[in-house]
Amino acid sequence: MGESAMNEFMPIILEMMKNPPDANESIPVVNHFSTAIAVTMPFLVLSVVAVGLRLYTRLHLVREPGWDDVFVAIAVILNLVGQTTFLGGVKAGIGQHLIYILGRLPNAMKWFYVANAAYTSTTVCIKLSLILQYLRLFREGYRRTITLIVLAVVVLWGGTFSFMAWFPCFPVSGFWNKTKAPPATCYAFGYRTTHEARNTLFAFAGSNMSLDILVFLIPLTEYFQPNLKRKQVLAMTGLFGVGLIVILMAVLRLWSGLKYNNRGIIMYDYTFWLPEVLVFSCLEIDFAIICASMPIFWPSVVAAWNQIYVTKEVIVTVEHRDDDNKGDLEMARTSSRRSNESTEGLVTENSTEGRSFFIEDLPTLRIVQIQPLEETVRMSWGGTALKK
Structure with missing residues (x-):
């Protein structure tokens, strides 16, 4: 962030100090470290187990691994990094009011930098995994053409936002070191200006939600295939149910950021309202990974379960x-x-x-x-x- 950006933030900090929030008031439940652990960890574990079962099925049972497996493996690794650094950021001060953690802000922003970048790249990888999975199913026809077009859009979208997330400043240390001399060159996620940073966050959240819906809609055409059996319909309904949860989490993530828009000085108190946004981000990714893995390993689980029964x-x-x-x-x-x-x-x-x-x-x-x-x-x- 350059000197002009610092000049923009200083009046905001001074305004916060004039009317500081009550230091003794209880912070929202979602801002507590214990809440972050309780909400995110169970679904993180489920997502890791789901990918483990998927890879075991593809590598050991089916023996037909593909690029979709590679991207889901990358996604689960990035998800582990993102959720770990999110929790580290909460420990470092994210969830507290900005003016009360100014001394710890650089350290908190280091954690947030990794969490935000890892989350952004994870959303890209899981979408690519799902789309490549569709291409294994749709060998020809209009659905394959649509899937290829969506793949190109996701690659361009994901490459752009991932680069901006991992390199928000040049040098990168300018993201958390606001007093760097000479000042770093920042843009988009780098908080060069408060409006630019806010618009970038909302642009990513909105486009991410739209692409989630688009990727979700592609396989819905399977519902219209003739002669579907009851078990197939139930299995697809369960899978699409998980997909709807992914979209819901993306919508809630966007809403949790937008609700502070145009609310005066609290809009700039980003360390205070970030935990809610990040919790929804974690849940979105966890459910997306589970949704991408279920069609691969679930038939093997059902078959193995049936073997323990004697009829x-x-x-x-x-x-x-x-x-x-x-x-x-x-x-x-x-x-x-x-x-x-x-x-x-x-x-x-x-x-x-x-x-x-x-x-x-x-x-x-x-x-x-x-x-x-x-x-x-x-x-x-x-x-x-x-x-x-």
């Missing part, structure tokens, strides 16, 4: 062995137990019809009937688990 009902008869004549079996006592009445389990993947089990010093077990069943079957005998 047969097993009736077991117990026949005691005659110790004097090991070749004959005497029906000294016969009991029957249906597997759906058992609370323990025998897990099998194939039919056990006609199979017998014999364990020394234990009764002979013979499967004599198999019927369809839709619940888990597991059985143990005398503390010894019996498996096929």
